[in-house]
Amino acid sequence: MKPMIVAPSLLSADFSKLDLQIKCVEDGGAEFLHFDIMDGHFVENISFGAPILKSVHNIHKMVNDVHLMISDPIKYIPVFAKAGADIITVHYECFSSDEEIYQAIDLIHSLKKKAGLCIKPKTPVESILKFLPSLELVLVMTVEPGFGGQEFMDDMLPKILALRNYIDFNGLKTLIEVDGGINIDTAKKAAEFGADVLVAGSYIFGHPDTEFRVEMLRSLA
Ligand code: DX5
Ligand code: ZN
Secondary structure (H helix, E strand, C coil): CCCCCEEEHHHHHCCHHHHHHHHHHCCCCCCCCEEEEEECCCCCCCCCHHHHHHHHHHCCCCCEEEECCCCCCCHHHHHHHCCCCCCEEHHHCCCCCCCHHHHHHHHHHCCCCEEEEECCCCCHHHHHHHHHHHEEEEEEECCCCCCCCCCCHHHHHHHHHHHHHHHCCCCCCCCCEEEEECHHHHHHHHHHCCCCCCEEECCCCCCHHHHHHHHHCCCCC
């Protein structure tokens, strides 16, 4: 059985020693590194921008998984692509039409990056099924976006299962990523319902056994 893909969220890392924190999660077997970009407008919080990604994107071998929680993603997709993103995920809720969403996906692909689409807890999963054939990743928020350390929302589990069934029935390769409140217990649930990638911030960082925690999440497939 393939191990789970673990995507440690840098939002919860100690920024005074980012290189050591990144090495630690890579040693634990993390395959993705999750960058939570927040503009203080689409979400309440402000996190960090492209300079951080530019500084660390090539000091490791993990996939640079960039989650744009910003109001004007189309404007910034080229900026994060240039700064070293491998996957660029945008939020369904910041577009006003399907055409705009396809425009964002096409722009990401034109820059030779992988495209992801994310839905907040209140957005029905049916809203994004049509985009799946164009996406390498779909991101299900299991907390309200904006902050780490929140409780996992169990009522998001049926969304994961609906995506798993749709992707498998249609023979798609889109990865299902789950983000928010992931710990060893909620990770088991997400994996059971069909998740491929687990984003975890506060469960992984801020503890003496960071590397072991990554290994534990990987083993949950
Ligand atoms: C929330 C971010 C999540 C968050 C995860 O808006 O998208 O990636 O940092 O943090 P935890 O794992 O602590 O919920
Ligand atoms: Zn995130």
